[in-house]
Amino acid sequence: MTKYEINEQIAKSAKELNSFDDYKANSATNEYNSYLNDFEQNVNELMAKHPENLNEEALQLIEYYKDKYSKKLAFAINKSNSIEAMMPSIMISGGGNFNFRKKEKQNRARENFWNEYGNLFNEDNYYYNKIRNIILNKVIYSDDAMVIEKLEAKIDNLKELQSKMKEVNAYYKKNKTLKGCELLTEDEAIKIMNNIQYHSWYPVPFAPFELTNNNQNIHRLEDRLESLKKLKQRASEENENKYIQVDGLQVVEDATDMRIRLIFNEIPNEKVRELIKHWGFKWSPKNSAWQRQLTRNGIYATNKVLEQLKEMN
Secondary structure: OOOOOHHHHHHHHHOOOOOOOOOOOOHHHHHHHHHHHHHHHHHHHHHOOOHHHHHHHHHHHHHHHHHHHHHHHHHHHHHHHHOOOOOHHHHHHHOOOOHHHHHHHHHHHHHHHHHHHHHHHOOOOOOHHHHHHHHHOOOOOOOOHHHHHHHHHHHHHHHHHHHHHHHHHHOOOOOOOOOOOOOOOHHHHHHEEEHHHHHHOOOOOOHHHHHHHHHHHHHHHHHHHHHHHHHHHHHOOOOOOOOOOOOEEEEEEOOOOOOEEEEEEOOOOOHHHHHHOOOOOEEOOOOOEEEEEEEEHHHHHHHHHHHHHHHOO
């Protein structure tokens, strides 16, 4: 797994401001590595139990979510230590002139942190569950296998980007600089600051149109995702009364690989073959059926084929 940097200096400060014990070098990094090792071990054990489901696309998605977990966990550990380093505990500083208002702000930040990132520190976390669904083959297939899983991953990325752009803009508005912004590397902060100076007509790190365009992409992909999920649900339901009944022909909606299949009792004549080819069906030797992708267009084409076959009979 790719590992990301843990800020040991902030971790050391957080320890010193909250405990009389000395900070052991690389403690935060060791904690990070321990969580990653447990996560990878759990994933590997699951993969070993279900090798039959580990095709190339599944393995690519598993690696994608492993990397997402590693990166998110590193960010969470650094953010947690930053919160703890906001001010000393009362047992370290003593009660005299203790800033209770700042302590309340720290407590709110700590509570918000655990609400947003706490799941990452559990074995049964979001990213492990995503990988488990892939390994257990609980994903929706279409012409591009695992299209649902890929769409969900892309939507997650766009939502993270949207949140990042908003938070970076808010940080810049408050501080008039991006120095010290936890969401950016030093190089990223310098590059964005240079862009702000060059494009003075948008005096913010991320222009309004960037947020609008990204948000529109999120909604577009969510609509597509919802449509595919409905088709998946449809395919899992009983096939009866979905289509016009034609003697000698069975229509099957396959929920696993998202295909509509026309299964004939006998080899169809040339005229029928030309008809079903015209509507986008192709012969599948593996399934002994004429098939096409299960989409709205696929359902429309199937109904047209059945209507014309009924007229021919």
